[in-house]
Amino acid sequence: MVQGASAALPWRASKDPYCIWLSEVILQQTRVEQGTAYWQRFVDRYPTLFDLAEASEDEVLRLWQGLGYYSRARNLRKAAQQVARLHGGRFPQDHALLKGLSGVGDYTAAAIGSIAFGLAEPVVDGNVYRVLSRVFGIDTPIDGSAGRVEFRALAANLLDRQAPGDHNQAVMELGALVCSPKSPKCGDCPLASKCIALRTDRIDQLPVKANRTKVRIRYFNYLHVEEAGCIHLRKRSGKDIWHGLYELPLLESDGALTKRRFAAVLANVHGTGWTVEHMVGPVKHILSHQHLQARFWRVRPPKGFMPPQDWEQVDMDRLEGHALPRLIERHLLASRT
DNA sequence: GATGCGTGGTC
């Protein structure tokens, strides 16, 4: 098996389902290099599942700040509460029950089951799809239902039922360290002699993905209202990006706004009498599925302005109590200097 | 089953 990386993964030292679950959720769609520091932060702050279950959502989101896919953080706390209340604080040793936890799908349930409890279940993540599609020369798209069924069945057949946890981690590690998406190290690969993709020169064509995500462009106009060391923030909600995080009050527009057009929109939404001082931007912020073009407008409200209910006035020294998207965090950091 | 959800790194 592939040696060398284990020492870099601190959660490997533990068979504690709580620590393993934490690491698996953090690593969903996230690189080990980025996730490791967050894992350490979470186990330090929440040594036990009950500590996490009792934490506030704001605090968990704040700890998660910068890691992305923030529903993971909200589900993390929810799942901790579910384990505490429904299962007496112990993770169930059962795939279906594990899958019943918020934020735990097929992959994570199989990872916890096999690594923590030794259950004979195959994990099928991006690494496994890549390794199996190449070794066996399978061009079934991995992002369709047929592919999911086919690769899962194959992974189940290959599984070492005596050591499912080690087997699963070995395949994933092979995918991460050797059978990488680009420039795989076929010269170092223990499966090179059996690899159909290598033999037929199709390494760069596998795995096959059918769906391509299309990008939406959005124009964000942020109101930077800062007076006497305080700034107005607003918590995002609804089915949109950054749910539960804080940002500056936002006016979204269908296109880029000039200062004149912005002033008109501002008066329309929040009343007349505002002073628009200057604009910072446009700042481009790339999400996997949206391209944001942000403009930060430094504005002063009219005398006697009553902020909307959902605006929160925050001392600039107390920002660390709020989870901020990278875009906002960077702007505030830059504007403070 | 298709779509939406972050961020950072790479080429």
Next chain:
DNA sequence: TGACCAAGCAT
């Protein structure tokens, strides 16, 4: 630069 990619999940 833009497109792709990373130990997925929920709806």
